Amino acid sequence: NAGVTQTPKFRILKIGQSMTLQCTQDMNHNYMYWYRQDPGMGLKLIYYSVGAGITDKGEVPNGYNVSRSTTEDFPLRLELAAPSQTSVYFCATAEVFHYEQYFGPGTRLTVT
Amino acid sequence: KNQVEQSPQSLIILEGKNCTLQCNYTVSPFSNLRWYKQDTGRGPVSLTIMTFSENTKSNGRYTATLDADTKQSSLHITASQLSDSASYICVVSPDILTGGGNKLTFGTGTQLKVEL
Numbered sequence: 001n002a003g004v005t006q007t008p009k010f011r012i013l014k015i016g017q018s019m020t021l022q023c024t025q026d027m028n029h030n031y032m033y034w035y036r037q038d039p040g041m042g043l044k045l046i047y048y049s050v051g052a053g054i055t056d057k058g059e060v061p062n063g064y065n066v067s068r069s070t071t072e073d074f075p076l077r078l079e080l081a082a083p084s085q086t087s088v089y090f091c092a093t094a095e096v097f098h099y100e101q102y103f104g105p106g107t108r109l110t111v112t
Numbered sequence: 113k114n115q116v117e118q119s120p121q122s123l124i125i126l127e128g129k130n131c132t133l134q135c136n137y138t139v140s141p142f143s144n145l146r147w148y149k150q151d152t153g154r155g156p157v158s159l160t161i162m163t164f165s166e167n168t169k170s171n172g173r174y175t176a177t178l179d180a181d182t183k184q185s186s187l188h189i190t191a192s193q194l195s196d197s198a199s200y201i202c203v204v205s206p207d208i209l210t211g212g213g214n215k216l217t218f219g220t221g222t223q224l225k226v227e228l
Contacts (some may be wrong), residue, residue: 004155042116042201042218043156058213089156098205098216099144103155 001027002105006091008049012083012110021076021092021107031094033101034058038085043090044072049074050097081111114139116204116219124225129192133222135185135202143207147176147187150199150221159187159200190227197221205225 045058148156160176199221
């Protein structure tokens, strides 16, 4: 079992570029989450999903989009990257909504 | 506004010593409180989960306590090891069914360093 995998591990984007952060899980969990973690700050929820085809906004959704076409995959799309989106992004899954979460290794994104 | 505050912000201890990390929260009504360990450059890993009715939960050398009346939790680490060096994050889930909302609240973490 790989658990939760994220790609890429690192990425540098220029302002205005777009990219997709990939998240895949093999735990068969319905609930999936995207967080960002800025230095010295707590994790902030960007989007979450309660199952295939269902997504909802978290605390800081502006500048991001998600889709959930399968149970396994929950990609995060950044359109028109801005320096404020420089952060470490974590994907997580849960078997029970808002209970124990399993995190991926993270993607470190720099926008310059 | 729901908040989770952790103290101290950072801590340095010698290997073999014990330490206690604090978490105060204002989330109400709340469902469960979790402690995570986050190694540098890695994702958080769950250490303990406590519901509002639990007072204590252990996981090896880690013991978490919860006082739902004072809205305080602590994480006690016994006989620290170099591998305990990490950030420890407190997370509180609201009680969705009783109108607590559906947003998790994360603390900013306590950075622990264990030295020889």
